[in-house]
Amino acid sequence: MEAAVALVLALAMVASLLRLVRGPSAVDRMMSAQLLSTAGVALVLTLAAGHPAAQGLTVALVLALLAVIGGITFVRRFMPGDHRGDPDA
DSSP: OHHHHHHHHHHHHHHHHHHHHHOSSHHHHHHHHHHHHHHHHHHHHHHHHHOTTSOHHHHHHHHHHHHHHHHHHHHHHHOOSOOTTOTTO
16 A cells, blocks of 8 residues: 555656646746655655654655745745845845
């Protein structure tokens, strides 16, 4: 069962990579990067469930935190509006 879930997640990651490369806009690319990171976290957790001694939870937590930081960075960089204190504005 875990192998089937891992295969579906891997296919989602491949589709996300294709959209990441071909995306027509920055928002499309960012959404595909978020899907890629979410599927990556799910894949790591799925594989860690089969191996209880592995450090999969730690790796999944680091990947999830990196995805959050990437999303926040994207929104701060590309969101129109008032950017008080932003040196790029």
